[in-house]
Amino acid sequence: MPRIDRLATLYCAHPIKRVFAGSRSTSVPILMYHSISENLFGKSHPYYQINTSPEAFAQQMRWLRNNGYRTLDLTEAHSALEAGKDVSKTVVITFDDGYRDFYTDGFAVMKQCGFSATIFLATDRIQNTSVRIDGVDYLSWREVRDLHASGIRFGSHTVTHPDLRSMGPEQIDYELGCSKEVIEQQLGAPVESFAYPFAFPEEDKRFSRFLVDLLENHGFENGVSTIIGRARLDDNRFFLPRLPVNSWDDAEFLRAKLEGGYDWLHWPQWLNKSIHHNVTLMQRSGWVGSNGVK
Numbered sequence: 276m277p278r279i280d281r282l283a284t285l286y287c288a289h290p291i292k293r294v295f296a297g298s299r300s301t302s303v304p305i306l307m308y309h310s311i312s313e314n315l316f317g318k319s320h321p322y323y324q325i326n327t328s329p330e331a332f333a334q335q336m337r338w339l340r341n342n343g344y345r346t347l348d349l350t351e352a353h354s355a356l357e358a359g360k361d362v363s364k365t366v367v368i369t370f371d372d373g374y375r376d377f378y379t380d381g382f383a384v385m386k387q388c389g390f391s392a393t394i395f396l397a398t399d400r401i402q403n404t405s406v407r408i409d410g411v412d413y414l415s416w417r418e419v420r421d422l423h424a425s426g427i428r429f430g431s432h433t434v435t436h437p438d439l440r441s442m443g444p445e446q447i448d449y450e451l452g453c454s455k456e457v458i459e460q461q462l463g464a465p466v467e468s469f470a471y472p473f474a475f476p477e478e479d480k481r482f483s484r485f486l487v488d489l490l491e492n493h494g495f496e497n498g499v500s501t502i503i504g505r506a507r508l509d510d511n512r513f514f515l516p517r518l519p520v521n522s523w524d525d526a527e528f529l530r531a532k533l534e535g536g537y538d539w540l541h542w543p544q545w546l547n548k549s550i551h552h553n554v555t556l557m558q559r560s561g562w563v564g565s566n567g568v569k
Contacts, residue, residue: 280322284532285527288539289534292536293534296534296535299361300363302505303352304366304505304533305352305366305367305515305517306369307369307501307518307520308327309326309371310326311326311327313328321523324521327520327521328522329381334525335520342364344366345366345390346365346366347365347366348367348393348428349369349430349496349497350468352365352367353515357508367506368385368391371472372436373395373413373432374411375412375413377414392428393428394414394422394427395431395469395470396431397432397435398431398454401414419462420461420462423462423464429462431451431455435450437450439471440479440555441555443562444485444562451469451489451490468497469497469498469499470498470499470500475514476552477514482555485557486513497515498513499515500515502517504516504538518532518537
């Protein structure tokens with residue numbers, strides 16, 4: 276299928292980026308994965324697919340290893356950016372939702388490559404035994420603990436994976452705080468990171484400030500979003516941009532993304548959000564004023 280984003284990246288943006296980029300990198304690529312499977316989740320166009328086949332995932336991990344990349348977690352990456360370190364050949368690997376196929380089809384190759392990752396859990400979908408929701412299996416708490424003991428980190432992806440813009444402040448507070456508390460109780464370890472579910476409304480500055488206050492109040496240190504791009508020091512540490520990856524990312528496309536060739540797509544993404552901006556429930560109900568929540 277036509278991939279305008281791929282063509283523009285490989286034959287325009289990436290070559291330009293390579294000409295003007297220096298030898299020292301000040302941006303960290305954060306890869307966004309979801310499912311390691313052949314399941315297309317009903318999304319036909321390659322751009323929207325959230326699955327990566329086990330074969331493609333193994334090829335991507337081995338390409339990263341063979342090309343000298345090492346993994347950082349989000350806290351390490353942000354600390355390196357704050358210290359002004361050269362973060363060339365570093366990458367953060369994240370997985371959203373908590374699908375069980377990471378345990379069965381993804382973790383082994385990551386372990387072989389010496390890589391770690393952060394998995395963001397929607398905690399209502401994680402039970403004592405693996406549950407199937409809409410035809411997809413989720414991790415069990417035993418599997419989560421096994422992975423945690425092997426070096427995999429876990430973060431919050433809310434309780435029910437809702438569109439937070441459709442909720443009131445008390446509901447949002449519950450989704451953030453309860454998910455963090457449940458994971459910490461299950462693992463006996465602090466949860467530092469949060470992943471915003473659905474498209475992040477970066478165009479809505481008041482809503483973003485409200486979320487930052489809540490995340491700080493609950494003790495989160497950092498987080499990620501669906502904003503496209505590599506993470507820089509001047510990005511909001513709670514909504515760091517990521518690079519979506521799926522089965523269609525061959526070595527050439529993956530390299531372009533890692534080296535900044537895909538960052539250009541953030542601007543059309545932002546423009547689309549601004550044009551189609553939906554007012555949040557809090558704004559419609561008068562909960563959010565010009566300076567935040569009433």
